[in-house]
Structure formats: C-alpha cells, structure tokens
Amino acid sequence: MYKDPSIEELFGFSDSNEYESTEENNSSDELEVFDHKVSPSSFNGNEPIDISSITFPSISGLILYENLLTHEQQNELINGIIEANYFDNSESNQAMCFGTLPSFLLNVVEIISHTPGLFPDGIQNRKPLFDQACV
Known part of the structure; x- marks a missing residue:
C-alpha cells in the first residue's frame, strides 16, 4: 500500500x-x-x-x-533542467518559466496534451496549453 x-x-x-x-x-x-x-x-x-x-x-x-512519463522521458526532462543551469546556485531550489517554454518542457506539454482526462476541456483545448511552469 x-x-x-x-x-x-x-x-x-x-x-x-x-x-x-x-x-x-x-x-x-x-x-x-x-x-x-x-x-x-x-x-x-x-x-x-x-x-x-x-x-x-x-x-x-x-x-x-x-x-x-516513461523512464526515458523522465531522463530527458531531468537532463533539460540540468542543461538549463537553473540550479547552479546552491541557494536556488525552484525556477519559474514564462512565455515560450524551453523545449524540454514543451515535450512534457505535448505528452500532457495527448493524455485524455487530465484537465477539463476548457483547459485541455487552450492554446498554448501552458505558458508558464515552475521547475
């Protein structure tokens, strides 16, 4: 359990x-x-x-x-976060992205957009689906 x-x-x-x-x-x-x-x-x-x-x-x-997310997709996401250098400063524990999202986040958005039932239709059909993210 x-x-x-x-x-x-x-x-x-x-x-x-x-x-x-x-x-x-x-x-x-x-x-x-x-x-x-x-x-x-x-x-x-x-x-x-x-x-x-x-x-x-x-x-x-x-x-x-x-x-x-598959294990491979999780690794791609983590590698994208590492390559973006969001956490080079040891005092940083989160990062906000606004507007056009980085490609590693857009890959996750693509997966989410093809997964039925995660959001109500009003949100699921929004373009862009997300324009901000907390990493």
Whole structure:
C-alpha cells in the first residue's frame, strides 16, 4: 500500500518552521488512488499505459500521476533542467518559466496534451496549453 509521504519527502526540508511534519500528522490523511488506462498515442507507442493518480489531502490540488512519463522521458526532462543551469546556485531550489517554454518542457506539454482526462476541456483545448511552469 502507498504511504503518504511527508512534506519533507515531497519538497525537501524548509528553511522555516512553517510546516511541522510528524508521523502523526501524515497518518491522519487519507490518500485517494485512482487507476485508469490511457489509449495509445504518438508519444508512447502502440500499447496503452496504465496511469494511477494519487491525491494528497494535506496539499490541496496536488495530484501525482504515476507512469505518465516513461523512464526515458523522465531522463530527458531531468537532463533539460540540468542543461538549463537553473540550479547552479546552491541557494536556488525552484525556477519559474514564462512565455515560450524551453523545449524540454514543451515535450512534457505535448505528452500532457495527448493524455485524455487530465484537465477539463476548457483547459485541455487552450492554446498554448501552458505558458508558464515552475521547475
């Protein structure tokens, strides 16, 4: 069974004491797990992929979609982030991108745009689908 990760496991340790995470707090949250199959499309070959989604009640709106990206696609994304030098400064732990997104993020947007059911139609059909990202 999937164990609800702590805030620190998800985001790393904070510089402030804003989030006091304990084992007691984590065990009170119930995770919702949903499984569904996604039809084949141009980004993943001919086999349907099995995507499960997990919500985290302690972080409203956060959903983890397991198996959405292949291992190769994950590596391409990580390599793009490394090559962009967003985190050369040891004090940086996030980067915001606005406007035209870098190609490594556009690849992920392409995958998301071909995955039915992730967003309502009003969002899914928006052009561009995303014009900003937090890395």
